[in-house]
Amino acid sequence: MAAQFGRRLRKGAATTAVAAAAVAALSASQAPGVTVDDQGRQNTGDATSVPDATVDGDDSATGNSPYYTDLPPLSSPNPSPSVGSETGTGAQGATEAGIPATVLDAYKKAEAALREKKPGCNLPWQLLAAIGKVESGQARGGRVTADGTTVSPILGPQLDGNGFALIKDTDNGAYDGNATYDQAVGPMQFIPSTWEWAGRDGNGDGRKDPNNVYDAALAAGHYLCRFDWDLSEPKDLRKAILSYNNSTDYLNTVLSWLEFYRKGTHEIPDGSGSLPVDRSDDGVRPGITPSAPGTTPPARPGTRPGKPSGSRPTPTSPAPGGPSAPPTTPPATTPPTPTDTVGRLEHAGTASLTAMAGHTFAERISARAETDAGKAVAKVRIRFTIAGDTDTTFAGGESVATVVTDASGVAVAPALLAGEKTGAFAVQAAVVGRSVKGVAYKATVTERAADALVRTGEKALTCVPGGEFAEPVEVRATYRGEAAGKVAVAATLVTSADDPTENDKGPFFKDADGKAVRTLTGLRTDADGRLTLPKLYADDAAGTFLLRLTTAGGATLTVELTVAPADTPSPEPDPSSDPDPSPMETPTP
Structure with a gap:
């Protein structure tokens, strides 16, 4: 079989x-x-x-x-x-x-x-x-x-x-x-x-x-x-x-x-597999045949199969020649579970939460289950659910976590991992299996930021009028000493160190149509915090110009760009035009 x-x-x-x-x-x-x-x-x-x-x-x-x-x-x-x-x-x-x-x-x-x-x-x-x-x-x-x-x-x-x-x-x-x-x-x-x-x-x-x-x-x-x-x-x-x-x-x-x-x-082929029948609940309920998957589960005492809970029981006659049904024994009173004693759910000292996109929230959410008298209730399941338009998750990548309260009645949710979507969302806590008012926690994800920005090379950036810069501008962003990946960066050719408005002459970038632009947005550092800017070109204006880069979080870097004519080399003497050598003096006889 x-x-x-x-x-x-x-x-x-x-x-x-x-x-x-x-x-x-x-x-x-x-x-x-x-x-x-x-x-x-x-x-x-x-x-x-x-x-x-x-x-x-x-x-x-x-x-x-x-x-x-x-x-x-x-x-x-x-x-x-x-x-x-x-x-x-x-x-x-x-x-x-x-x-x-x-x-x-x-x-x-x-x-x-x-x-x-x-x-x-x-x-x-x-x-x-x-x-x-x-x-x-x-x-x-x-x-x-x-x-x-x-x-x-x-x-x-x-x-x-x-x-x-x-x-x-x-x-x-x-x-x-x-x-x-x-x-x-x-x-x-x-x-x-x-x-x-x-x-x-x-x-x-x-x-x-x-x-x-x-x-x-x-x-x-x-x-x-x-x-x-x-x-x-x-x-x-x-x-x-x-x-x-x-x-x-x-x-x-x-x-x-x-x-x-x-x-x-x-x-x-589908439908041709054999179905096992040995089950872990064989004999668990004396007098009741366990329900196999797909069959109607055993009826609760006082209900008739196929009737909803609460329907009036219908007496049934024993099968012909079969034994009489034993008298029904009233079920024993079940003592209340810890969940049954919960009167309210409270915050457990969790403040508002803020984290940068891609980072772990420093503080973890906690909730406390109490009786109506304020006594802690242990061994109660608390379900934490992330709600709102966010891709933030708990550790493990899920949006829901169930945690059992400890002896002090407190359940601490897994760490929150901020996603890439910025803005506010909520985490809701509720008691599983108990209709008591839940509690909500506000959380905010801020955009990725950097607090320092430096050039990765030291070579001077120069170009001749009407030409293009041979060296690209390469920078690296960090936050608290660590690489700041995926941070937004803006680059602008500014008028002067004191005037951040866009310059109308000097070096420029090119857009997709090949037109000159002097401000770029939408740039982002890579996972290591590095960024290489697009190629820079120069118009006919000569002089020293400034490129200013700024990041979310306030990091700023100003880079000097020099546009100057190429040095004119001194002409080499033409041997054919050399003057005749001085006549040699004739020795005196």
């Missing part, structure tokens, strides 16, 4: 001993934490990896939702078997090991996009494939339309705290259709509060749809790369996977599929 990935002996082994020997050899290449017993079964029970820190459900991509636990086939997919093959894993193994065409294309396109946007992340498409396999069985075996949208929505069970994380509704049911609790959505199983900021448009249709495999794969890639992790480093790879779902078993299951896909895989 397709679900028995982790419990199948290799085909073709004549005896248990032969199979065990073959599996032992294969196990050396398995992911860390995955072991193989003497009967050829893979498991993660002996895994020693543990998460770096406790991650609350809403701080993971999936809300720590259930996932498929099936492990890869024991036979490598390289060379790729055909679907009808009777060798290797056979036809069933081919569909288990293969990846549906559209889904595979989405993973590879996401890898290419991240290679351009975040090259230091080194995201492999095989990691997206491994997560997609564990989260949704590759979009339910590739049951997607031509544009990558799942034939029907993929929904995880509602996160109501009954065997799962407790995440109350954050999207009013917009993504998951549940206005009471959140549910993970789509082939990569994002919870709505994460998709709200992590969602991407991967297929270029102008929408961010968690049920579209192109959108979901690109969003997953950005999510895994958000903290400047280098996924070619095992430590960062581990952190990234645990941030997706904070479970050691989840980590090892994903690593198993990652290693399997790295050895080689093959494309299969």
